[in-house]
Each structure stands twice: as structure tokens, then as C-alpha cells.
Amino acid sequence: MIKTKIIAIAVLLMTLMGSAFAAVKVDQAAPNFSLANTKGEQINLADYQGKYVILEWTNHLCPYVQKHYDSDNIPSMQRKYTADNIVWLSIISSAPGKQGHIDSATSDELTASRNAAPTQVLFDPEGEVGKLYGAKTTPHMYIIDPQGTLRYAGGIDSIKSAKIADIEKADNYVEQAMAALLSGKAVNNKLTPPYGCSVKYKS
Amino acid sequence: MGSSCLAAAYKQMIVFMNRLNIVLFLCALWLPSSFVYGQSTAKGEHIEVALVAEYQQLTPGQTNWLGVLLTPETHWHTYWQNPGDSGEAPSVTWQASTELEFGDIQWPIPHQIPVAHLVNYGYEGQVLLMVPVDLAKGSELAQQVDIQVALSWLVCKEDCIPGWADLSITLPVANEREKSAAASLFTQTREQLPNKDSISAKFEVTDNYLTVAYQPPFQAQWSLLPLRSDVAQHNQKQQFVSEGGVNNQVIALSDYFIAGAQQLDFLLTDGTVGYYLSASLNDGQVAASHSVIILMLMAFIGGLILNIMPCVLPVLSFKALAIGHNEMTISQKLGYGLGVLVCFNLFASVIIVLKSSGEAIGWGFHMQEPAVIAFLAFLFVFIALILMDIAPAGARLAGFGQALVSGNSFSSQFFTGVLAVVVASPCTAPFMAAALGVALVSPAATTYLIFTALALGFALPLSLLFISSRFAKWLPKPGPWMNTFKQLLVFPMLATVAWLVWVYLGQTSAMAQLGLLMSLVGFALAIWLSRQFSGIYVYLALCLAIVLMGWSLLSSGTATSPMADKSDLAFSPQKLAQLRDSEQVVLVNMTADWCITCKVNEHVAFNTELVQAAFEQEQVHYLVGDWTNKNDTILSYLTQYQRSGVPLYVVYAGNHYEQVLPQILTPETVVEAINLAKKELHND
Numbered sequence: 001m002i003k004t005k006i007i008a009i010a011v012l013l014m015t016l017m018g019s020a021f022a023a024v025k026v027d028q029a030a031p032n033f034s035l036a037n038t039k040g041e042q043i044n045l046a047d048y049q050g051k052y053v054i055l056e057w058t059n060h061l062c063p064y065v066q067k068h069y070d071s072d073n074i075p076s077m078q079r080k081y082t083a084d085n086i087v088w089l090s091i092i093s094s095a096p097g098k099q100g101h102i103d104s105a106t107s108d109e110l111t112a113s114r115n116a117a118p119t120q121v122l123f124d125p126e127g128e129v130g131k132l133y134g135a136k137t138t139p140h141m142y143i144i145d146p147q148g149t150l151r152y153a154g155g156i157d158s159i160k161s162a163k164i165a166d167i168e169k170a171d172n173y174v175e176q177a178m179a180a181l182l183s184g185k186a187v188n189n190k191l192t193p194p195y196g197c198s199v200k201y202k203s
Numbered sequence: 204m205g206s207s208c209l210a211a212a213y214k215q216m217i218v219f220m221n222r223l224n225i226v227l228f229l230c231a232l233w234l235p236s237s238f239v240y241g242q243s244t245a246k247g248e249h250i251e252v253a254l255v256a257e258y259q260q261l262t263p264g265q266t267n268w269l270g271v272l273l274t275p276e277t278h279w280h281t282y283w284q285n286p287g288d289s290g291e292a293p294s295v296t297w298q299a300s301t302e303l304e305f306g307d308i309q310w311p312i313p314h315q316i317p318v319a320h321l322v323n324y325g326y327e328g329q330v331l332l333m334v335p336v337d338l339a340k341g342s343e344l345a346q347q348v349d350i351q352v353a354l355s356w357l358v359c360k361e362d363c364i365p366g367w368a369d370l371s372i373t374l375p376v377a378n379e380r381e382k383s384a385a386a387s388l389f390t391q392t393r394e395q396l397p398n399k400d401s402i403s404a405k406f407e408v409t410d411n412y413l414t415v416a417y418q419p420p421f422q423a424q425w426s427l428l429p430l431r432s433d434v435a436q437h438n439q440k441q442q443f444v445s446e447g448g449v450n451n452q453v454i455a456l457s458d459y460f461i462a463g464a465q466q467l468d469f470l471l472t473d474g475t476v477g478y479y480l481s482a483s484l485n486d487g488q489v490a491a492s493h494s495v496i497i498l499m500l501m502a503f504i505g506g507l508i509l510n511i512m513p514c515v516l517p518v519l520s521f522k523a524l525a526i527g528h529n530e531m532t533i534s535q536k537l538g539y540g541l542g543v544l545v546c547f548n549l550f551a552s553v554i555i556v557l558k559s560s561g562e563a564i565g566w567g568f569h570m571q572e573p574a575v576i577a578f579l580a581f582l583f584v585f586i587a588l589i590l591m592d593i594a595p596a597g598a599r600l601a602g603f604g605q606a607l608v609s610g611n612s613f614s615s616q617f618f619t620g621v622l623a624v625v626v627a628s629p630c631t632a633p634f635m636a637a638a639l640g641v642a643l644v645s646p647a648a649t650t651y652l653i654f655t656a657l658a659l660g661f662a663l664p665l666s667l668l669f670i671s672s673r674f675a676k677w678l679p680k681p682g683p684w685m686n687t688f689k690q691l692l693v694f695p696m697l698a699t700v701a702w703l704v705w706v707y708l709g710q711t712s713a714m715a716q717l718g719l720l721m722s723l724v725g726f727a728l729a730i731w732l733s734r735q736f737s738g739i740y741v742y743l744a745l746c747l748a749i750v751l752m753g754w755s756l757l758s759s760g761t762a763t764s765p766m767a768d769k770s771d772l773a774f775s776p777q778k779l780a781q782l783r784d785s786e787q788v789v790l791v792n793m794t795a796d797w798c799i800t801c802k803v804n805e806h807v808a809f810n811t812e813l814v815q816a817a818f819e820q821e822q823v824h825y826l827v828g829d830w831t832n833k834n835d836t837i838l839s840y841l842t843q844y845q846r847s848g849v850p851l852y853v854v855y856a857g858n859h860y861e862q863v864l865p866q867i868l869t870p871e872t873v874v875e876a877i878n879l880a881k882k883e884l885h886n887d
Contacts, residue, residue, distance in 0.1 A: 025458075061362065062362075062363065063357075063363060063364060063365045064365075098361070099361065099362045127319075131320075134458050136288045136289055136321060137288070137289045153458070153459075154459060160291055161291065161294075161355065161365075162291070162355075162357065162365035163355070163365075163367070191458070191459050191461060192433075192459065193432050193433040193457075193459040194459075195289075195291065196289060197289055197290075197359075197362070197363045198288060198289035198290070198318045198319065198321050198323070198361075198363075199289075199319075199321075200319070200361065200362075201319035201320060201321075202319070203319055203320060
């Protein structure tokens with residue numbers, strides 16, 4: 001009986017933990033959030049209602065992020081989509097003292113030096129938004145449609161490596177999903193396991 | 204003296220041998236370098252990597268072992284084949300100057316490495332990734348082989364650094380082999396590999412959970428590490444309940460799990476030993492067909508027995524004597540069987556129509572319904588009365604359609620079959636009633652199958668006679684024994700009535716049972732009276748019998764008040780509707796014996812004192828629907844909730860509130876749901 005109770009309590013804890021980290025679900029409403037940008041302004045996801053929004057979890061010191069920045073893969077995507085009136089939010093969930101935690105000046109510098117073009121770089125030092133979205137790795141990508149529905153969550157492409165040479169050979173899931181969405185088709189791979197460094201959360 | 208001298212010499216020799224061993228070992232250490240082609244080791248940031256072989260030679264006809272040795276700095280780690288929430292498994296791409304067959308990496312049992320709230324699987328400290336290598340046929344001629352491996356890895360503390368290296372070694376091909384300096388590493392690593400035996404298991408996906416049922420090799424704190432990264436939430440604690448040597452393990456499902464997998468592979472480990480476990484999707488395809496076959500077999504035997512029943516045997520004997528005068532065509536031979544078959548299936552159709560129309564008006568044929576039990580009790584009493592010649596039997600029918608059956612034409616054969624069924628009905632009733640009972644609670648397809656089996660059994664003996672008269676000697680001769688046999692059959696019928704009345708008590712009350720018994724006696728009296736009188740009194744008596752039966756059935760309907768048999772009631776839509784109409788809180792539990800998740804929930808939630816106490820409360824009812832043998836009633840209930848399988852848990856408060864519970868339960872969720880439903884009940 002006691003054993004049963006222990007198991008029961010453990011299952012309960014597990015359920016609670018599960019709900020605490022319950023990630024968002026594709027094809028369901030993307031939860032709203034509010035984070036500071038490099039100018040110190042609070043940016044709401046809801047501000048971009050009516051536009052496609054791409055979320056990118058990033059950490060400039062992570063080799064997997066470097067793979068996609070040094071190769072100009074992510075910056076070129078940012079330039080292409082933002083020119084098309086699509087919103088690109090780069091989110092940094094690195095906690096203070098951990099890898100990738102940077103101030104606004106460094107962030108602006110990185111954007112300039114890497115020829116990047118995100119709509120905003122947002123700071124999530126408490127990791128709340130990262131946990132809300134279940135972001136596990138850098139990079140970890142999400143696409144939200146103009147109605148506020150999450151349409152894609154997962155890796156940036158299909159080859160889990162830190163090698164720049166693999167980018168050409170890989171299927172870019174974000175580009176595939178955006179192409180499908182923009183032509184009114186269903187997204188084929190709307191949920192893929194992300195790969196990269198772990199997000200450097202506070203806890 | 205001589206002996207001590209010998210002993211000293213021996214000691215010297217031992218010392219010398221030991222020295223020789225050390226020298227040999229040192230040679231062995233040096234030897235590979237003399238064969239090295241390119242680099243067998245490389246240094247990355249925070250890690251050293253090396254390509255090593257267990258033996259200094261490659262041996263044809265034997266499995267040779269190569270290995271990639273990863274030696275990260277202290278506190279740095281590398282990854283398992285499933286790195287977990289982040290990270291990357293090392294990868295190897297082999298090339299050789301001669302055709303070699305490289306096997307898969309033999310992954311040692313990994314450790315769980317927490318990173319903030321995420322979890323990785325990997326190895327802290329040195330790890331050897333062993334790979335079996337076979338020389339391909341025809342490559343024995345090569346003198347030596349150059350082997351290259353393109354290795355990539357990720358080494359992490361909290362921050363991660365990827366690395367790449369091309370390593371190579373050259374090994375001579377030889378039939379004799381000697382251990383290399385790294386051989387002991389291979390020996391050590393083999394002890395860290397999972398067991399060779401793999402375990403098969405079943406899995407289910409429910410809500411956000413995966414449940415896996417397996418037989419553990421022994422009792423321990425087992426974890427299931429999926430080989431793919433998109434199966435489980437690695438940071439969630441896994442729980443299992445053990446029942447009869449089977450562990451039912453609950454695992455939080457990965458956000459990236461794509462439904463539709465038929466098979467999932469895991470490593471079952473308690474941290475020190477491991478077993479590969481291959482789980483296939485649990486689709487619950489069990490037992491159902493098996494039990495239908497048994498029922499059909501019983502029906503077939505029942506059909507055979509029907510032939511020697513007192514009402515049937517004379518007809519058949521008459522028919523059997525008549526054959527053999529002239530040759531019959533195939534259609535004539537089969538006419539009788541066809542007649543029987545059609546007749547039985549017509550009967551099955553009538554039952555199905557009655558049943559579905561009965562259900563349409565909300566009167567289900569379930570053994571759980573006391574009215575059905577009462578009806579069956581009346582039916583069996585009536586059969587007993589027939590067998591005792593108290594009730595009017597089908598004697599009058601015997602003359603019916605005499606013209607139709609005489610002769611040997613197809614139609615006469617066909618109608619003989621029909622008539623045999625009709626005429627035999629008083630005697631077949633006991634068997635038919637049993638078949639009827641099964642049919643009433645079975646899906647339509649099963650009903651047809653059972654009645655077809657009954658018909659085949661019934662038609663077989665005479666059909667055989669028609670085909671060959673040699674079978675005639677197998678037929679028992681009619682005689683007075685038939686009457687004795689008929690009377691004997693009264694007692695099994697009465698025994699069935701006794702059993703039914705006992706079942707009825709369990710569903711109602713002692714008073715209701717007394718009422719039923721008195722009605723049965725009155726019913727028998729009325730039937731008996733109808734034989735004693737003539738004219739209008741016959742009808743009066745029969746009316747009395749019908750009124751008694753009708754009253755009994757109606758009163759047993761009301762006897763199943765929510766008061767009776769409070770907990771663990773078998774589910775029926777009628778029962779549920781009744782309880783909801785009378786403003787009760789109802790928890791419906793749809794389960795099946797083969798459902799792993801259901802078992803976990805029963806163990807963890809329903810069987811706890813907390814939940815049992817909640818069920819004991821006033822106005823709270825617990826209904827269990829068993830879907831072990833799938834049936835349409837429960838299926839239609841499940842489809843109401845867009846489900847195609849179990850488990851399903853729904854809590855109702857009267858007719859205005861319902862809540863579907865999650866598929867993984869805790870005692871608290873159940874109790875909370877019941878309390879909430881009670882509140883809803885009192886709010887309105």
C-alpha cells in the first residue's frame with residue numbers, strides 16, 4: 001500500500017512537472033510573451049499579429065549556431081524573410097554568467113559583424129519564454145502564422161552536425177515550412193527534433 | 204640438495220618469464236607504431252581521440268575488433284547514440300584499402316547527465332566505441348590493410364566543442380594474432396556493454412505518455428532510454444508498476460514524437476546493466492476471435508445433439524428410411540442442409556432486428572440487466588414445462604406442410620430442413636435458448652456465425668445420410684428412451700433457472716427475488732391451467748401467465764435503483780442514462796485486459812483507498828466498461844468522445860456536466876474530478 005502511494009505521488013509529481021514544462025503544440029495557438037529588445041523596449045509577440053513570425057533560439061558561442069552564422073545560412077534567411085515583411089525574432093535564453101549571455105551593445109555588434117538581419121534580438125535571461133516554448137537547443141526554430149498559430153517547431157535542418165559542409169546536403173526545414181505556408185499548403189515536417197547545444201538556462 | 208637447487212632454478216625462471224612478459228608488453232606497445240600509416244591519434248580541444256585495435260593483426264574468419272577511444276578532460280563528456288535533449292553522438296565513417304565489413308558501434312551503457320533542467324545521455328571520462336570488423340571473402344590474400352576512420356564528436360562540459368579527425372592504422376593480415384596494448388580496454392569495455400539477450404515488449408501511446416509493458420530480467424530501478432531522441436522527454440522521471448512479473452512503465456512523451464510508429468527501441472538499464480528492448484505497438488488484437496471459435500464449436504456440437512432430440516429424431520428417421528430408393532442430384536442432397544441453414548439464419552436475423560430495435564428504444568440485451576435475467580428465467584421455466592408435457596408443444600405443427608416435405612425434390616428437401624427446425628423447436632429450445640443468450644449479448648456478425656455453426660451441426664447427420672446411406676447405421680432408433688431423455692432434460696433447465704434467479708438476487712434485492720420466484724410459480728400454474736381448461740379459459744390462463752411475466756420484467760427494471768450494487772457496476776448506456784437522469788455523479792472507466800495504461804491507472808489510482816473512499820460516497824457511482832472483447836456498444840461510446848480505444852475516463856454530474864479525465868491518472872485527479880462533479884451537482 002505504501003509502495004502504491006509512493007508510486008502514485010511520483011506519478012503525480014511527474015504529471016505536474018510535465019505540465020510545468022509542457023511545450024507548445026504545433027497547430028495550436030502560440031502563447032504570447034513579452035521580452036526586452038536591445039533598446040530596452042518590451043516587445044510582445046501579439047504586436048506582430050497578422051504577420052508570420054519566426055522564432056530562433058540562439059547563443060553566438062555555440063558551435064552549432066556558429067555553423068549557421070559563419071556560413072551565412074541564418075543571416076541570409078533573416079535578410080530574405082525580413083525583406084518579405086516576415087518577422088524574425090532571435091531569442092537569447094542564456095542566463096547571466098552562462099555561455100551566450102550578452103548585453104545589448106555586444107548583441108548589436110554581433111548583428112552588424114555577422115551581417116545578420118533579425119527584426120529583434122530579445123533577452124530571456126530568466127529562461128521563462130524558453131521553457132514556455134520548450135526550447136531545448138541553439139538553434140531551435142519556431143514558425144507562427146499571421147493568426148497566431150504555431151506551424152513549425154524543431155531543428156533548422158535535417159543534418160545534426162556542426163559542420164558547415166553539411167548545410168548544403170541538408171533539408172532546411174524552416175525554408176520548406178515557410179515555402180509551404182506562403183503557398184497555402186500544409187507543412188510536411190512540422191515537428192522535427194532540434195539539434196545543437198543545450199540552451200544555457202539558469203536552472 | 205638437488206631439489207632446492209631445482210627450486211631456485213625454477214624461481215629464477217619465473218622471474219625471467221615475468222621480465223620477458225614485461226618486455227613483450229613494452230614491445231607490443233611499440234609495435235603498432237611501426238605499422239602506423241598516418242596518425243592513429245589526434246588531439247582536439249579538451250579531448251584526445253585514438254583509433255585502436257584489439258589485436259595487432261587482422262585475422263580472416265574471425266571477428267576483429269577496432270575501437271575509437273575518446274578521452275576527454277575531467278568533467279567533460281561525450282554522447283551516447285541518443286544524446287538526449289541536446290548534444291550530438293560521435294559518428295564514424297570507415298574506409299579501408301581492402302574490402303572490410305564494419306559493424307555498428309557497440310555503445311557502452313550511458314549515464315544520465317543533467318544540464319540545467321534538461322538531460323543528456325553520455326559518458327564522462329574515457330570511453331571506447333567498439334566496432335566489429337570482418338574481412339570480406341577474397342580479401343584474405345591482402346598482406347596488410349590500411350584502415351581510415353573519419354571521426355566527428357562533440358565534447359561538452361556545459362559549453363560544447365565539436366571536433367573532427369581522420370585517423371588511420373595499418374594492420375597486417377595473419378592467421379595467428381597477438382593482443383595489442385589496448386586489448387585490456389576492449390575487455391573492460393565489454394563489461395560495460397548491454398546484455399546480448401534482448402527483451403521484447405509492447406507499447407501504447409496515450410495523451411502525453413508512452414506506456415511500455417515488459418518482463419524485466421530481475422527487479423531493479425529500471426529506466427528505458429529510447430535509442431531515438433524524439434521519443435521521450437528525457438528530463439522526466441520514469442515510473443513503473445509491477446504486476447505478475449510484468450513492469451508497466453510510464454514515460455513522458457517527447458514534444459517531437461510523431462505518432463504512427465509500429466516499433467520503438469530502448470535500452471533498459473538500471474545504471475549498471477542494460478538490455479536492448481524492442482517494443483511493438485499494442486493494438487489489442489487478442490482473444491476476441493478465439494472465443495468466437497469456441498462458441499462456434501459449442502454451437503456445432505449443440506447442433507449435432509439436436510438430431511437425437513425426441514421431436515427431431517422421428518422426423519429424421521422417417522426421412523432417412525425414405526432415401527435410397529432413387530438417385531438424388533447434388534442439389535437435392537444439399538437441399539435439406541440449405542433449408543436448415545436458411546432457417547437458422549432467418550432466426551438469427553430476427554434476433555438481431557429485435558435486439559437493435561430494442562436498443563433503439565433504450566432496452567439493451569445485457570446480462571447485467573435484471574429484466575433480461577428475469578426473461579431468461581421465464582424462458583427456461585417454459586422450456587422445462589414443454590419438456591414435462593405441461594405446456595403445449597409443437598405437436599400440432601408436425602402435420603403442417605406434410606405435402607411440402609414428401610418426395611425427394613429440391614423443394615421438398617429444402618422444406619424438410621425448414622420443418623425439422625420448426626417442428627423440432629420445442630426440443631431445440633434449450634439449445635436455442637443458450638445460443639439466443641449468447642446472440643443477445645454479441646455483435647451481429649458473431650450471432651450469424653454461431654447460428655450458422657448450430658445449423659451445420661444440425662444438418663450434418665442427415666446430409667451425410669443423403670450422400671451415403673452407409674451412415675444410416677449410426678442413427679439411433681426412435682423409441683421410448685426418447686421420452687425418458689426428454690424428461691431428463693427438465694433438470695438442467697431448472698438448474699439454469701436456479702442460477703439465473705441467483706444472479707438476479709445480486710442485481711436486485713431479496714424481495715425482488717421472492718417476487719420473481721412467485722411469478723415463476725404463478726406462470727407455471729397458469730400454463731398448467733391452460734391445459735386443463737378449454738375454450739376461453741385457455742386464453743385467460745395464458746393471459747395470466749403473460750401478465751405475470753410482464754409484471755416481473757417491469758418491476759425488475761425498476762428494481763435496479765441506484766441503491767443497489769453501488770460500486771464497480773458493468774457499464775451499459777442505459778445504466779449511464781438512468782444514473783444521469785437521477786442526478787448522480789458517475790465515473791465511467793473504459794478498460795480492457797490487454798490495455799497497459801488501463802492497468803497502470805487501476806493500480807495507481809482506482810485501487811487506492813483514497814479513490815475507493817470517494818466511490819463509497821452518496822450519489823457517486825462507478826461504471827466499468829470492459830473492452831477486452833471489443834463490442835459495438837462500447838465502441839459507439841468511445842466514438843462519442845473521438846476515441847478509438849481505451850483507456851477513457853469520463854466523469855458526469857447529472858445530465859448537464861461531463862469531464863473527460865486524462866489518460867494517465869493519479870488518485871488526486873480522480874478524487875478532484877469527483878468532488879468537482881459533486882459541486883456541479885449541488886450548484887444547479
